[in-house]
Amino acid sequence: MQDKFLIAVVDDDVSMREAVKGLLRSLGYDAVTFGRAEDFLNFDRRGRVDCLIADVQMPGLTGPDLHARLVASGESIRTILITAYPDPVARKRALRAGVKCYLTKPFRDEDLQACIRSALDSDAAFDRRPSREAP
Template structure:
């Protein structure tokens, strides 16, 4: 297993899975040359048995390997809720494999030999996708934490506000005065750090289904 370390906790890492040691070494060297750390595995089972780093990352995955195929590993990771973006790199691909991989969420499906820059561009896109996913997940967790500070009444007001209800309708629905609605609404907006109703709506749609 080859590991390059930069000393930066959130530096990106490419996780290379290929049963050919020479291919792993070459990919590691190329990725390290542009500042992307690498971790390598020779099989899909090794990946499943490992604890993957909690950093912006992507998988560089061969299709045909002893044991689990790359497509099998893709499906298993998805079933475990692991959504690390995948770039397939294979010498044995065909259109059907490519379609299956992309439908299952792969960022790219490349066939060997491939230009270094084409490969690096695909990895960069995959890592950027993971950075965005992780940022959205963190923002959602933070918003849920803010939601949990709301009183039951403020939560009711929030749901009605994001549904488009005006203060008068909210007052009628909840059986309270408009002045009380305005007070709850103001407190709710402050607690949620909502800059506007459109911002609040965006936050609302980032919530898990059990809250919405």
């Protein structure tokens, strides 16, 4: 069993992906990154991911589409969406669909950290952690 939470970052912007990954590791989390939502869906350890941070606008499958697909398949990965193009309607729709947090780029490290804590503090995230098997 892992001691650290595993957080996946899905963003087509490599500099954003790497910056968020570096922040996550500095905060003590394990992090994996993907340039496309489809790559995350093909990740063989997806069931071990405790939290997902995904960009709203990406080529192919978008962050909200990725979240919807995970929900439809019965996967309850806590999701945080990030975007450079704020849209209040999209934000409201995402939060109603179960997204835990919706941040506008650029965001402060502290804001992302607060979103992650909120997502991981939920009972469902903790309830499924002990039952996960190591790879």
